[in-house]
Amino acid sequence: MRLALRTLALAAATLGLLAVPAMAKTIKIGLIAPFSGPASLIGTEWKQGVAVFFKLHGQTVDGDKIEVVMRDLPGPNPLQARALAQELVIKEGVQYLAGLAYSPNALALGAFAEKAHVPIVIWNAAASEIIDKSKYFIRVSYTLPQVAIPEAIYARSQGYKNMVTMVSDYSPGWDGEKYFSDAFEHNGGKIIGKIRMPLTATDYVPYLQRARGMNPDAIFGFLPGGGPSFQFLTAYNNSGLRKAGFTYLGQSETAEEYMPSYGDIVEGLITVAPYSVAHKSEENAVFKKTLHELYPGKIPGWAHVQALNGMAVSYHMIHATKGEQDGDKAIASVLGWQWMSPAGPVKIGPKTRDFIENVYVRRVEKDPKTGELVNHEFEVFPMQPDYGRAGTPIPTTATLKAEKVD
Numbered sequence: 119m120r121l122a123l124r125t126l127a128l129a130a131a132t133l134g135l136l137a138v139p140a141m142a143k144t145i146k147i148g149l150i151a152p153f154s155g156p157a158s159l160i161g162t163e164w165k166q167g168v169a170v171f172f173k174l175h176g177q178t179v180d181g182d183k184i185e186v187v188m189r190d191l192p193g194p195n196p197l198q199a200r201a202l203a204q205e206l207v208i209k210e211g212v213q214y215l216a217g218l219a220y221s222p223n224a225l226a227l228g229a230f231a232e233k234a235h236v237p238i239v240i241w242n243a244a245a246s247e248i249i250d251k252s253k254y255f256i257r258v259s260y261t262l263p264q265v266a267i268p269e270a271i272y273a274r275s276q277g278y279k280n281m282v283t284m285v286s287d288y289s290p291g292w293d294g295e296k297y298f299s300d301a302f303e304h305n306g307g308k309i310i311g312k313i314r315m316p317l318t319a320t321d322y323v324p325y326l327q328r329a330r331g332m333n334p335d336a337i338f339g340f341l342p343g344g345g346p347s348f349q350f351l352t353a354y355n356n357s358g359l360r361k362a363g364f365t366y367l368g369q370s371e372t373a374e375e376y377m378p379s380y381g382d383i384v385e386g387l388i389t390v391a392p393y394s395v396a397h398k399s400e401e402n403a404v405f406k407k408t409l410h411e412l413y414p415g416k417i418p419g420w421a422h423v424q425a426l427n428g429m430a431v432s433y434h435m436i437h438a439t440k441g442e443q444d445g446d447k448a449i450a451s452v453l454g455w456q457w458m459s460p461a462g463p464v465k466i467g468p469k470t471r472d473f474i475e476n477v478y479v480r481r482v483e484k485d486p487k488t489g490e491l492v493n494h495e496f497e498v499f500p501m502q503p504d505y506g507r508a509g510t511p512i513p514t515t516a517t518l519k520a521e522k523v524d
Contacts, residue, residue, distance in 0.1 A: 148206030155192025167425025196226030221245035235445035246506025258427035262293035263506035270301035347371035394493035472504035
């Protein structure tokens, strides 16, 4: 009898243990971002984007609390990038890494990601080669080839035959120069000059005068956002090139958060990029409304959208792995995954892990309701891949056509 009672007690105790729900845990995402230095606007907007995402989607996944642990990396510094990644994973116990504004910093983490089996969601670094450095890399922002090739197709559709490229002399600039030139000439145009400008340049007039001397139909340009873009576009406007009919085609230089600094000098400029504050969609309207609730008066930016995209991917991986640390399962779960971001439909390449998204042709115009300058989207190249990845063919004007935007 005593043996039977002890057996029943043990069984009851065991059932009791089984009935206790699993304890909720905290899952950490390590965010490496430029919170100080010349690119601090990116870090600020990423931090705000995280707050917007939490407000929209909550701060738990399947009952587990999500914590974002932030570390400052002001500029390109591969050694510091590795040190911060190791600190976050080993000391802080993060299961995912994110952020990385500069390509050299992201490239430096390839070997670490392979060894640690830690998924790294890259929010900005734009060199195409990054994704090939580790199977644990996912990107949620565009690359220069992804934008430059549709831009070359657009340029040829406008009848431009001879063009000059003007880019900042570093990796993304080289990508922009190469892929725009390749696509433009592949489609019958001619690049009559290639000008590279030091990242430290502050006076762009000599470079613009050099371009003018070549007498191109238009100029393709790429410069980092912020100060360099402001100084370049100011010089372009003041030098008389614009009045003389030398069209400038850029990318994100005219982002709305920079508009108050530019003033009317950018009105009418054509750029090609994946996002505009003026994009018409329910997702963009909800994003802007929530951002303004949390940060009144803040102008939405592309970096905010990068943060929303990056957090969406991390949440998807956390749900797929049920909160457990499994880098391979996490990465596999997002291959081919598609969702709606504030910029439109986006997708993780099922085989390439690149970011597939719309690329819009925009013109800087005054909003008829507010009078503020915005990038008005008038054409779109739907769901563009990263043409910088090996094996991705260069399209022609016959195979890649823009669609009109209402």
